[in-house]
Amino acid sequence: MMKFNSKTIGYVIFIIAMLLFPALADSKWLAIGSTFLIFSVVGLSEDIILGKGGMFNMGHALFFGIGAYTAAIANKSFGIPILYSIPLAIIIPALCGIVLAGPIIHLRGDYLLVATIGFNIVFLQLVENNIFGITGGPNGIFGLDTPSFLGMDLASPTAIYYLGVGVLILTFFIMANLDRSKAGRALHYLRLDELAANSIGINTRGYKLFAFGLGAGIAGLAGVLLAIQYSAVSPEAFNFMQSVLFFSIVLVGGSSLPGILMGTFVMFVLPEIFRDFATWRYFIFGFAMIFAMILRPEGIFPARFGKIPEYFKRG
């Protein structure tokens, strides 16, 4: 049962605003809105692994990319309509997340971070070298089919935007349930103290892999949306720099929903609005990252979980 507190009301207002947005926006603003939705979903999916699971994953663009490429390859090489490729583009990244994380999940913080960077770089090089001749090399894959479902044409920017809203609401729903579920609590305690969690019988390894799989699957779904929006995929959208941005957005935002949405807005939407600002954005954002961390080391909107006393939350 949902309780009506200020937080719930905030979400409802946000979702209503997102739903009404196309009525006010022209096509350029609609595209910007879709970008915001897609990257928000990726940011939130990174939060499942990094914020909730406490695993230093700095290769998240990898799963975003696997999802986008799965949809593009399914469409281009196998002729599957792009919307029907969605299940594949969720399952394959989720499996990749579990299989790749499996051998490295026991690594301590920084080592895990470097291993995930490694995966991202290997993925990018496989794609750029046009492995099996299906990834299109450095140019990527373009000219994907426009989405249609049961004869309905969903190619309009408004339809793509609403697809994004739907996925974002789904992500909200998954994350709110995760917070209240057994898995969410297990993740929370193993982030606080893995050894203690293990000794009271929490299957730490299993839950860590679950978080990786879930985060990767949602990122893959966002990847499909990106492929639909541009009807193309290309390697540079999934490089290591993007992973760094997702990583930073979660931590600067404080692993909380408003923080991540704000971070996504600043990093992916503002540069599209202010074209002249684009060359300065990383320079300014770099300073903002340093000062945000100095002033608020736990993020701008630190996440609150249940009624756990403050002194338990020290990472």
Add this chain to the structure above:
Amino acid sequence: MDIFFQQLVNGLTIGSIFALVALGYTMVYGIMKLINFAHGDLVAMASFVGLTVYDQFLGKTTNSILAVIIIFAVTGTIIAMAGIVLERVAYRPLRKAPRLSAVVSALGASLVIQNGIMLIWGPRMRFFPADILPAITWNIGGVYISFIQVVILVISLLIMVGLIFFIDKTRVGAAIRATSIDHDASRLMGIDVNGIITLIFVIGTFLGAVGGLFIGLYYRGINFNMGWNYGLYAFVAAIIGGIGNIPGAMVGGMLLGIFKAFIAGYVSSTWADAFTFTLLIAILVVKPTGIMGERVAEKV
């Protein structure tokens, strides 16, 4: 067989550069348990500063050896000062904060430096002039060795031997080793911990600056965003050798350089990154503390 020895020479050259850069990573990690993501960007900045110093002040000197020494001294000093500023602004306020805050701060510093380079020197590739050092190449039994390769190998080796001597045999070195084990206990023993950390940043960034200048002199083309690449490779070198371990970083750098050269020679340079990072992951899976790292007990 020629290609084997040729790639060995090339690998040792690039390996010494990796090793020089890796020392900065490994020393900072040893003292502060922090991946200094901005280190690679300081290395890139050194290449640009070095090129500007050469263009502005030394372009017309005839004595090229003296010119090179001045470039190294001036650039090294500037970059070492940048290292001090970096530590003061981005890392010192976060020493008691959660680990990840410092990682994000380091990433932020990296973005600032990298894009600062782009805003100052522009986004296009710049080139070191070819005639800074004499372009001599020796042919030894079919293997080509250039003057610059000899310079890089010899100077890197001297620096590394000097550094090991400094850490192992001097009083300051002992203070560094003590600080890396326990900050608080060192402070009780009368060690100026902040001073040691500053010193580590000075040494690390100075060595990185030497590496950055070698990159410019050896490859000639430099790019504002090359710091990420060299930083990552140096970091991989540090991990292969066991992070926090100074001789390990040197061995790791050399091994990585040779490995990368052999991949480029026998497979293809477009696959070098994929092989390198696969190797990294394999090493992490089997022996996370690196080939020369000691077992680190889990702190509970």
